Amino acid sequence: MTPDPASGPTDRPRTGGRLLAVSDLHVSYQENRAIVEDIHPTTPDDWLLVAGDIGERSADIEWVLGLLAERFAKVVWVPGNHELWTHDSDPVTLRGEPRYLHLVEICRRLGVLTPEDPYEVFTGQGGPVRVAPLFLLYDYTFRPPGTRTKEEALAYAYNTGVVCNDEFLLHPDPYPTRDDWSRARVAATEQRLAACPPEVPLVLVNHYPLVREPLDILRYPEFAQWCGTEATADWHTRFPVAVMVYGHLHIPRTTWHDGVRFEEVSLGYPREWRARPVRRPLLREILPAGVQPEPLPGR
Secondary structure, eight states: OOOBSSSSOSOSOOSOOOEEEEBOOOTTSHHHHHHHHTOOOSSTTOEEEEOSOSOSSHHHHHHHHHHHHHHSSEEEEOOOHHHHBOOTTOSOOOOHHHHHHHHHHHHHHHTOBOTTSOOOEEOSTTOOEEEEEOOOOOOSOSOOTTOOSHHHHHHHHHHHTOOOTHHHHBOOTTSSSHHHHHHHHHHHHHHHHHTSOTTSOEEEEOSSOSSSGGGGGOSSGGGGGGSOOGGGTTHHHHTTEEEEEEOSSSOOEEEEETTEEEEEOBOOOHHHHHHOSSOOBSSEEEESOOOOOOOOOOO
């Protein structure tokens, strides 16, 4: 069943915008591309957070962000792993950090905020909050049970056949490894968050969750090692976080950790969203608040 691409018409009275979010649009699938074409704000002042995995091709990423930037008052983007792939279908052959910075330059031409820009304050409904787009990778510390090292975790994954395509397509250049790149991003981001004025709550946006608990529902626990880092496990309590927004898991839901709301906001692949029994708006309302935790989907 096709998700509702938006939550209502665009001609409502101006009562202050809402903070909305989505991720994992995967527009290489024509069905998903059609859904994206029909995304609209609910007020002229709505902000939209895009938590990664628009697609693999630079042209597709630029098309989606350009379309959304024309419709929303502000668009905020963070990269997912698919944007960072150097894929045979993309004529842009940049790898690693140069590819990421190329995408940042595309965003700047479009007026889209990225993790390289100042954290702006949303003053619409439920605000003010400081929106912090994060680019954090993973360091193989979310290991499957019974494994103690990165090498053991990867060996287990290869043995089961559950291996993320990042191992072949996401290059860490100029860093030696993806986990080295992750550690550098974590260190730099931690300093930026520590410097934010504490009186304004934060909305953190990252492709991966900051804590491991949302991964407990994964059908294949070996996939967790490509889903974040233990280095961020206390960020939602160390910093004044109002909401944490992420994607990647293709399991849209609300969970609570230490009293902080975590929102997984992905669309996912057509075979996944067609199978969901409940029709729901594609754009997740982050603010104003008022949502309740939802039952966990079946394994």
